[in-house]
Amino acid sequence: MSKLVIMEGSMAVAEAVKACRPGVISAYPISPQTHIVENLAQMVANGELECEYVCVESEFSAASVVYGASAAGVRTYTASSSQGLLLMTEVIYNAAGTRLPIVFTGVNRSVSAPISIQVDHQDTVSLRDSGLIQFYVESAQEAHDMHIQAFKLAEASDVLLPVMVCMDGWILTHTYEPITQLEQDAVDAFLPPYTPVHCVTPDNPLTYGSHAEDDVMMEFKFMIHEAQLRAKGKAEEIAREFAELSGRDHGGLVEEYRTDGAEVILVAMGSMVGTIKDAIDEMRSEGEKVGLVKVRCFRPFPAEAILKAVKQAGIVVTMDMNVSMGSEGAIALDLKSALYNLPSKPLVLSLVTGIASREITKQTVKAVTARAREALDAGRVEERGEWVDLNRAII
Amino acid sequence: MARDDELFAPGHRACPGCGAAIAVRWILKATGRDVIVVTPTGCVETFASPYLLSPWEVAWLHPLFENAAAVASGISAALRYKGQAEKTKVVIIAGDGATFDIGAGAISGMLERNEDITYICYDNEAYMNTGFQRSAATPERAATTTEPPGKMSLGKVRPKKDMPSIAVAHGSPYVATASIAYPIDLYNKVTKALKIKGAKYIQVHSPCCTGWGFSEDLTIEMGRLAVETALAPLYEIENGQLSRVRKIKNRRPVEDYLKPQRRFRHLFQDGAGAEEIKRIQAIADANASRFSLDA
């Protein structure tokens, strides 16, 4: 039923995308995403992947090519990072509004200026208002599995939104992991061929991209929002289906890790979660009642799932690998907003961590937990959106 | 009761006398129904796609302003994947703002990849939809709202960008200029282009009564004058070689074309303007020479 191979994370993604039988792939290079599209190019060149592969002149065009192909009724894929994702932004908003089920990989990388090829979530988080569905993965295996689920979720008739699988650059794309893949028949059974509700074709000539006046525009936008909300249930359903098929259960919209009886709960997303889990195991063995809520689906924001997990805790620590300049991290902002009106709720210590690969070690996690414990004992949190392990001396 | 080859229905919101609308009608007569048309933001897109009021009888997509060429490339790829590329043509109908300016990068990519797409630019020589702002297609010394004449200026400084040459430089198999004043010629050029594989570019001079400032019944006449003064030369370049031009018998002086237009009125006030008219005449003369237009 499955095969296990040690491969680079980028290859795991390429293999997953290949198995989903896309019709059109567009490619533009940017580190650290490039290995993915290079692998796909080689697969096409070897005749292993039958699809139209278009090398374009910018990420704007990469996104536009898949927009056009998706509008023409074909399953599509592309990938980018950092500056490239920002350049795709206009098209991503357009794709969400045109309800196109494009799948993207967002390989996380810091955003210019200054230019840096280090890692954080600033790039993908900055797309969060667009209507794009976003998942953040912890491992290359999870990345592989989520891409297959992403196509199914995007194409669900009550969703029809673009989906991005976000994975930390270098850490997950350029390291090697043992990857278990599904057999092609299993993927085909799980993900049948894409049949669009309608598409651009002379057989049924429709007008796409009309302009909406004030009497309908708000409603059109609400339809995107509603589709996002429906995606919550659909994503969980698809995750369950995939878990049955593969034997791998990465969780639903969130994964709760040792939250039972936890007084301090950390909330985070991406590959740092792996380090956090190890640190939690060590802290638990020393008697600290600490747990983790791993945010897997960031958009739509799984407020209900997170609240359920953290309601009973004394304090929640959000570890955002992103920041809204002049305010705080995105998870913090969404989470505090969700908690605010609850009659009883935990304290929230919101932190900005790991910007541009500032290391998050088990030590970091323990230090953060200790601070949370102090705040919990004091009964209040003073700071908001503090940047952890910042070198103040050089500023 | 409309004719079968009328694939652009009435009821659209173009200005009375709109040149671009005439261009669209004739382009669609040439494409027929087996086509997917992509139009970026601009006059045609705006007047031809209010929600629930579409004049398009063919499959039509408006994506964004700068990416028609890339979106069309994606549609073309999808058609290849579906095995429909021989049957269904992909045509772009785009304004000059989207073509000469904001979409130029994506067009370069489309041309470089030699995508099987026919790119047709309806050129009304400015961003007309938003109120006549300057584009790279605006001719020298024309008045626009963002490069207006005044004490310090005589209107647009730079000459009209030579988009056809850019297409030729990319190795396009077929590049042509056309005019709404010569609709059969336009029809023939589109028909010819559709039979050629690769990235083709056709630029259709489309006078704009509202933006250029002339009476709305003179749209076709202005188009003729542009051609007959050699300011809008009509030619075809196939595989890099000039293959056909429309000769001009008794070429008219540029004043005949410039004077009726509000956008050139400032050139008729004084000596400085008169000098500019001479320079514009020199441009026309250079066109006539370059393309051997004088019969």
Add this chain to the structure above:
Amino acid sequence: MKLSIAAVVKPGTSRANKTGGWRVYRPVIDLEKCDGCGICQMFCPDSCVQGAGKVYEIDYDYCKGCGICAHECTREAIVMVLEEK
């Protein structure tokens, strides 16, 4: 009416918008003078000249009264007349 997914619109629906209400002048064809050249139909921006051969008529539901047909007519067979409402 419920909104369509992605705001897609059916073809030819612009016909619900009777732009004939825009015009100030209406073209009137004198069929005695008309020689059936079809130039009026060729140049109408709004696809408003119906017919073929030697019989043409204006679709007044949509005619915006731009006057191109009258200006281009080779026989001066079309006159622009002030609309009276």
